[in-house]
Amino acid sequence: MKKLTLGIDVGGTNIKLGLVNNLGKVVGRTSVSTRPYRHSKNQLLGALLAAVRSLLSEQGLKKENIQGIGIGLPGLVDPVHGVVNFLPNISGWKNVPLKKILETRLGIKTFLENDVNLITLGEWKYGAGRGIKDLVCITLGTGVGGGLIINNQLYRGAGFVAGEIGHMPLNETGPLCGCGGYGCLERYVGNRYVLQKAAKIFHRKNIDFIDIRRFSRQGNPRATLFWREMATHIGNGLAGVVNLLNPARIIIGGGVSNNHKYLFPRIRQVIKQRALKIPASTVKIVRTQLGDDAGIIGAQVLVNHEI
Amino acid sequence: MKKLTLGIDVGGTNIKLGLVNNLGKVVGRTSVSTRPYRHSKNQLLGALLAAVRSLLSEQGLKKENIQGIGIGLPGLVDPVHGVVNFLPNISGWKNVPLKKILETRLGIKTFLENDVNLITLGEWKYGAGRGIKDLVCITLGTGVGGGLIINNQLYRGAGFVAGEIGHMPLNETGPLCGCGGYGCLERYVGNRYVLQKAAKIFHRKNIDFIDIRRFSRQGNPRATLFWREMATHIGNGLAGVVNLLNPARIIIGGGVSNNHKYLFPRIRQVIKQRALKIPASTVKIVRTQLGDDAGIIGAQVLVNHEI
Known part of the structure; x- marks a missing residue:
């Protein structure tokens, strides 16, 4: 039997588990709600172990059939030592040697990574970034x-936290961000902030992106302006990334990227206007292709690289 | 006889040539003024070839003693095809196959690189970045x-123009930069702009950095403010770089870095205030160590990597 990877994508709402073959296809899956265990590390760990065991037995698999576990976590991870340093949205996870715990309890080689890095690996190998070096x-x-991804490798940085595009400042003096900095990209285009702004623009308290899309389809000029402003902020941030890194491709994902029709043309326009000619014309701006599976598929890439 | 590298650093004012041994030491050197040849590609090329030949013969060397030539150019270079695409400050250099020309005329393997990339290679291998991976x-x-430098390699980007930190925007709406963008770091801290500003602050037309340093030593509060504002802009730009790349070290060079005493403490403070905790505490901000020789020493690193 061909060896499989077990990908685990830990989110604030639920944990997705998937068995991924060596072609990057998900051949079995399950999920666990994170919410009941948000405040107890050991209960969350127990639920995770139970989910792994039930997924394997359901598929008639033994640990020998699994070449490794790749696990993506929403926070600070030390992939070299296999330690979860800190998860901002799931309490109780501070300096947890998760690699060692899972390897001891399951007897399967385990590798940890930041969740967005796993998505990046998945999209690079099997999705919107196939064949792209940078x-x-x-x-x-x-x-x-x-x-x-730099030179066909995930670039982690000296403290394993590279890639924090959301915390590149867009302005020298800007609103305070949750990170303690000022004027960060996330402070302009994070869901919470854009929806707060939308609530004011459209005079509706609980507005969401579906509403705004509906307004756009109805030709509401305020909706046009809403997307334009959001895309301008994103484009301004990416212009700096384009000039600094001269990447061949920028892949945009996350829930908001479902609104690519309203966002991407303006993002491309801003990059063209603000970035240097060569890197602006080198880069292609595209959507993610693997959707919600990107993380568990990325786990397969991580495990195959590490083992 | 131990093989030597010939490093050539082409600048807008002069061309420096140096013989560099395999310990990164400059063992012979000469230079040519660029100015008389600014408008004729062939004359500049002729002067360069003559300088190479006279340096070799002066040192009793033949082409067999030279393992390669590394040449740094102030502009757009295609290091893979060995072509100088464009030099903004030396006219007539558009799509010049300089690698082929030099190899044909001198019979020595030649490698081209952007000048700042050569400095980076030199500082990484023999200067302020020794032993640092990122x-x-x-x-x-x-x-x-x-x-x-990423993962112990020079990172060139998809179009060979990575690293344009000077053109990362500091503000979404900012002054027009020479590159066509707005609010670029260079537009705030490039010599021309800071000296224009200084001329206003100090009511002196032809002010230079030596004057401003003198004012600082005299305790002039406007001089203190001048450095503080400049360092704040640099720190704001580097905060974004720190969050995106999580480098272990940032090496600051160029003439202005002679004023490190006035600039660096504030640059470090701004990064600490604005960047994320981990990357801000991981990074060390230091001065270049190789001074004007960094480029020709970097040529040795380039050649040794390529041959």
Whole structure:
């Protein structure tokens, strides 16, 4: 039997588990809600182990059939030592030697990575970045995350936190960001902030992106302006990335990228206007292709690279 | 006889040539003024060839003693095809196959690179970046240039123009930059702009950095403010670089870095205030160590890597 990878994508809402073959296809999956275990590290760990065991037995698999586990986590991870340093949205996870715990309990080699880095690996190998040596992946959501592939390798940086595109400042004096900095890209285009702005623009408290898309289809000029401003901020941030890194491709993902029709033309225009001629004309701006599976598919890439 | 590298650093004012041994030491040197040949490609080429030949014969060397030529150029270079695409400050250099020309005329293997990339290679291997896997080099002068070492390799980008830190925007709406963008770092801290500003602040037309240093020593508060504002702009730009790339070191060079005493403490403070905690605490901000020789020493690193 061909060896499979077990990909695990830990999110604030749920944990997705997938069995991925060596062609990057998901051949079995399950998920666990994170919410009941948000405040107890051991309960979350227990639920995770139970989910792994039930997925394997359901598929008639033993640990010998799994070449490795790749796990993506929403926070600070030390992939070299296999330690979860800190998860901002799941309490109790501080300096947890998760690699060692899972290897001891499951007997399967395990590798940890930041969740956006796993998505980046997945998109690079099997998605929108296939065959591209140098690329940037950005995820737009409540947070704005990023991952970098440089010379066909995931680039982690000296402290394993490279790729924080969401915290590149757009302005020298700007609004305070949750990170403690000022004027960060995330502070302009993170979901919370754009929806707060939309609530004011459209005079509606609980507005969401579906509403705004509907307004756009109805030809509402305020909706046009809303997308234009958001795309301008994203384009301004990416112009700096384009000039600094001269990537061949920028892959945009996350829930908000479903609005690519309203965002991407303006993002491309701003990059063309503001970035240097050569890097602006070298770069292609595209959507992610693997959707919600990017992380678990990326786990296969990580494990195959590490083992 | 131990093989030597011939390093050539082409600048707008002069061309420096140096014989560099395999310990990164310059063991012979000469230079040619660029000015008389600024408008004729062939004359500049002739002067360069003559300088190479006279340096070799002066040192009793033959082409067999030279393992390769590394040449740094102030502009757009295609290092893979060995072509000088464009030099903004030396006219007549458009799509010149300089590698082929020099190899044919001199019979020595030749490698081309952007000048700041050569400085970066030199500082990484023999200067302020020794032993560092991931670093950023920034040169402050009329232009603000940059070079990136990632995973112990020079990172060139998809169009060979990576590292343009000087053209990262500091503000979404900012003054027009020579590159066609707006609010670029260079537009705030390039020599021309800071000296224009200084002329106003100090009510003196032809002020230079030596004057401003003198004012600082005299305790002039306007001089203190001048450096502080300049360092704040640099720090704001580098905060974005730090969050995106999480480098272990940022090496600052160029003429302006002679004022490190007035600039560096504030640059470090701004990075600490604005960048994320981990990358801000990982990075060390240091001066270049090789001074004007960084480019020709970097040529040795380039040639040794390529041959």
